[in-house]
Amino acid sequence: AQKITQTQPGMFVQEKEAVTLDCTYDTSDQSYGLFWYKQPSSGEMIFLIYQGSYDEQNATEGRYSLNFQKARKSANLVISASQLGDSAMYFCAMREMDSGYALNFGKGTSLLVTP
Amino acid sequence: ETGVTQTPRHLVMGMTNKKSLKCEQHLGHNAMYWYKQSAKKPLELMFVYNFKEQTENNSVPSRFSPECPNSSHLFLHLHTLQPEDSALYLCASSQELAGVSYNEQFFGPGTRLTVL
Numbered sequence: 001a002q003k004i005t006q007t008q009p010g011m012f013v014q015e016k017e018a019v020t021l022d023c024t025y026d027t028s029d030q031s032y033g034l035f036w037y038k039q040p041s042s043g044e045m046i047f048l049i050y051q052g053s054y055d056e057q058n059a060t061e062g063r064y065s066l067n068f069q070k071a072r073k074s075a076n077l078v079i080s081a082s083q084l085g086d087s088a089m090y091f092c093a094m095r096e097m098d099s100g101y102a103l104n105f106g107k108g109t110s111l112l113v114t115p
Numbered sequence: 116e117t118g119v120t121q122t123p124r125h126l127v128m129g130m131t132n133k134k135s136l137k138c139e140q141h142l143g144h145n146a147m148y149w150y151k152q153s154a155k156k157p158l159e160l161m162f163v164y165n166f167k168e169q170t171e172n173n174s175v176p177s178r179f180s181p182e183c184p185n186s187s188h189l190f191l192h193l194h195t196l197q198p199e200d201s202a203l204y205l206c207a208s209s210q211e212l213a214g215v216s217y218n219e220q221f222f223g224p225g226t227r228l229t230v231l
Contacts, residue, residue, distance in 0.1 A: 004157070033217050043203055045222035052217060091158070095218070101146060101170065101211065103220060105158040 003027065004092050004106035011111050013082045020067070021077040021109045023092030029053075031097040034075040036066065039089040039108070048090075051075055082113045117141055119223035121206050127229045128196065136191040136226045138206030146211045147189040148220065149181060152203040164189060165211055196230045203227050 013019035036048040059066040067076040093103045149161040164183040180192040207220040
């Protein structure tokens, strides 16, 4: 079964607007970590933000914030003040402490920022 | 060089060829990973090495053979591949700490492999 679900294959946002990329996850572990990565057309996966399952505050990193709703098992990424350089694939991933080192990735969301 | 580097960046090979992908990390990490990224599929973890020991092998066909001679270098040896093995192969590294879920994985730029 898919552990990470990203329901938006593609998203458009206008420059300077905010956008939310959805991510839901499935786990029975109590301890886990959630990650968001950005993949530009060059191929490299760039780490954006992390949320631990025990963190009570939503994670923020510059223009990125993670809307963590534990009961709903969702970890949506919010990008504020979008820039043209934000156009890329965005992947949500989860690591479960009882499952070794694996990062389970979703299928990704393609974000296009328009002028 | 900084971060995680991968060579070659692009590779085209026939089904009978033997080739190797190389990954090097300059971050002092103790764990390295191979992932496969196919079109329209999530990244798939292939192999994990922790302190040079293979700790995970996610049912990868034997035509893919990993090698980790030291904690900074990771190879993926390829032989008699199939066209469906065409994909982006990403290497990553992390500093593993016991009991900690936050072990960010740093990725290389990937090798785009095409099997003819």
